[in-house]
Amino acid sequence: MTTLPVRPPLARSSDRIIAGVCSGLALHLGWPVKTVRWGMVLASFAGGAGLVFYAWLWIMVPTADEAARRNARRPASPIAPAVSRPPAATAADDGSPMGAAGPDPSGTGAPPAAPWFRVQGMRYGKEILLGCGLLLVAAIMIAQLLGVDVSLGTLIPAAAVLGGASIAWMQLDETRRAGLLDKTKADQAGGWGRLAAGLALVVAGVLVMVSGSGSWEQTWLALLASVAVLGGVVLVLLPWALKFWRDLEAERAGRIRETERAEIAAHLHDSVLQTLALIQRRAGSEHDVVRLARAQERELRGWLFQDHGRESGQLSDRIKAAAAEVEDLLGNAVEVVTVGDAAMTEAHEALVQASREAMLNASRHGGGTVSVYLEASDAQAEIFIKDRGPGFELGNVPSDRLGVRESIIGRMKRHGGSAVILSTDGGTEVRLRLPAADNAEGKP
Amino acid sequence: MSTIQGTGGPAARPAKSVRVVIVDDHAIFRSGLKADLDAGIHVVGEAATVEQAIAVIAEQRPDVVLLDVHLPGGLGGGGREVIAGSAALLSATRFLALSVSDAAEDVVAVIRAGARGYVTKTISGAEITDAVFRVAGGDAVFSPRLAGFVLDAFGTAPADIADDELDKLSARELEVMRLIARGYSYKEVAKELFISIKTVETHVSAVLRKLQLSSRHELTKWAAERRLL
Known part of the structure; x- marks a missing residue:
């Protein structure tokens, strides 16, 4: 065991020959995949130690997806496995050509269980399975030709048991993944079918093996006895199993709740508590307190009501962002009301910039709440920015002041829109209008 | 939100004082609101x-109820449930919805239950006083945001000719709603459109009626879809 500073967690890799145990182990230990695989095969000869070790790891070690989900803070989402797969899993790719096309270890007489498992997650699973079966048959025939006594009476039941077991075990693996991928019920029905088939195969194989080549009567009796025993055992163990299952479910639900609670707590701590602390320290300055409270309200509102289904970056989002920026900068509230929405274009960008300039002016000179109203349709986008300040005369604005003339009126004109500024002693309103692109083509 | 009336001047105040019940589950907010309200409001x-509110309203029979949209108790219906539970008094008692939520779903639900207006809790004391007098006088109180909801829900295309169908706003009502959404006070709207304040109030009340009575299921669906506004 070398001591690496950061060791990737032990997880079954998606780059797999059988169940991804070897490549996962290789990744974890930092050894070449090939070495681990051959090591495992060789160890199998030592009284089947490799096999047992492999099976044990297969059962105990989660897949990379599961591990990722376990480590993730959020409850699993349908896209989680695709997004949160650790980079380590992809790093194993260099081993995959060998893994996919490499020589079949079982062809050389190694783990006997291997060929049946190979279907797992492979593109040509069926063909490979068939090929392995044929290879095995050929190997047996050769062995018989060479004089090794292989009795079909033991071989067939053994094969049946192995096949049935492998089908059932593959099912276990499958359901693990199904939990992540939210498979449909149709798939689950298929899974049950497979489980039943595997079970039947195993039971039949074991029966034939145990009862030897006994008569049907004997076999029948044995079957009856074994089913009775199994039934009794199930009857005794069922309550425990059910309790275990329920505990597991309850614990899982509890863990999800705990994660959510922790996330909310973390968010509140980062935002609201910090702001409250700041407000207490600045209690003397009304301006600061209002500004902090507004900013925090905006942030919390955005977090609580965010609509994940809606695409962001629309015109209304940009206007709201600009309003928030002005609010933070100058401290006066900017109330935004939007009706309709539009996707951003280059001209809309200019509209947002002009609105921002108008909001800045309104907030700076109006000195109170600024009202912003956006109405966007397919034909045009209109924005009204209103303040209640003393108002000003456009003609009185010195020509070197670029704010109104250039940033608002000029900018809108250049992009095919228009800007009107109305100022009375009751306040100022800036009206920006931008026709949709195809409507604006007729402009000079 | 802070521009229900703005500098537009207070609504015509009734000679007698207005009796008000405040329904809100936050004691701090209730006492703050009480301190903010004008002397003419008792x-x-x-x-x-919800249960306390229905009982207190039935006992006191106030002119106006300041009603928080989100309330504990009852069947979980909040302010809507209070209005429904006080339906018998609706002709004499008027409800003004208060909310921090801003979610279209909540606002539309409480308006459709029978509230005469909706304002957000960040509103100033002078503005809420004004809104209370306005509601007590039988008018509707629309914040810019509520006007925005109405425009979004009913669409910005005017109804054909002067039909009185409930699913669309008339051209004039649209104009009024747009100006309110832009932050205009009723007085400013009247000045802008060359009509009297009374006419503006009539238009707003008509819009409120449509909002409450329109049978189009799209309205509820629309509100449910737009969670954030």
């Missing part, structure tokens, strides 16, 4: 839950 009762 707070005759307070309630923190």
Whole structure:
């Protein structure tokens, strides 16, 4: 065991020959995949130690997806496995050509269980399975030709048991993944079918093996006895199993709740508590307190009501962002009301910039709440920015002041829109209008 | 939100004082609101839950109820449930919805239950006083945001000719709603459109009626879809 500073967690890799145990182990230990695989095969000869070790790891070690989900803070989402797969899993790719096309270890007489498992997650699973079966048959025939006594009476039941077991075990693996991928019920029905088939195969194989080549009567009796025993055992163990299952479910639900609670707590701590602390320290300055409270309200509102289904970056989002920026900068509230929405274009960008300039002016000179109203349709986008300040005369604005003339009126004109500024002693309103692109083509 | 009336001047105040019940589950907010309200407004009762609210309203029969949209108790219906539970008094008692939520779903639900207006809780004391007088006088109180909801829900295309169908706003009503959404006070709207304040109030009340009575299921669906506004 070398001591690496950061060791990737032990997880079954998606780059797999059988169940991804070897490549996962290789990744974890930092050894070449090939070495681990051959090591495992060789160890199998030592009284089947490799096999047992492999099976044990297969059962105990989660897949990379599961591990990722376990480590993730959020409850699993349908896209989680695709997004949160650790980079380590992809790093194993260099081993995959060998893994996919490499020589079949079982062809050389190694783990006997291997060929049946190979279907797992492979593109040509069926063909490979068939090929392995044929290879095995050929190997047996050769062995018989060479004089090794292989009795079909033991071989067939053994094969049946192995096949049935492998089908059932593959099912276990499958359901693990199904939990992540939210498979449909149709798939689950298929899974049950497979489980039943595997079970039947195993039971039949074991029966034939145990009862030897006994008569049907004997076999029948044995079957009856074994089913009775199994039934009794199930009857005794069922309550425990059910309790275990329920505990597991309850614990899982509890863990999800705990994660959510922790996330909310973390968010509140980062935002609201910090702001409250700041407000207490600045209690003397009304301006600061209002500004902090507004900013925090905006942030919390955005977090609580965010609509994940809606695409962001629309015109209304940009206007709201600009309003928030002005609010933070100058401290006066900017109330935004939007009706309709539009996707951003280059001209809309200019509209947002002009609105921002108008909001800045309104907030700076109006000195109170600024009202912003956006109405966007397919034909045009209109924005009204209103303040209640003393108002000003456009003609009185010195020509070197670029704010109104250039940033608002000029900018809108250049992009095919228009800007009107109305100022009375009751306040100022800036009206920006931008026709949709195809409507604006007729402009000079 | 802070521009229900703005500098537009207070609504015509009734000679007698207005009796008000405040329904909100936060004691701090209730006491703050009480302190903010004008001397002409008498707070005759307070309630923190749906059950308390229905009981207090039935006992006091106030002119106006300041009603939080989100309330504990009852069947979980909040302010809507309080209005429904006080349906018998609706002709004499008027409800003004208060909310921090801003979610279209909540606002539309409480308006359709029978509230005469909707304002957000960040509103100033002078503005809420004004809104209370306005509601007491039988008018509707629309914040810019509520006007925005109405425009979004009913669409910005005017109804054909002067039909009185409930699913669309007339051209004039649209104009009024747009100006309110732009932050205009009723007085400013009247000046802008060359009509009297009374006419503006009539238009707003007509819009409120449509909002409450329109049978189009799209309205509810629309509100449910737009969670954030």
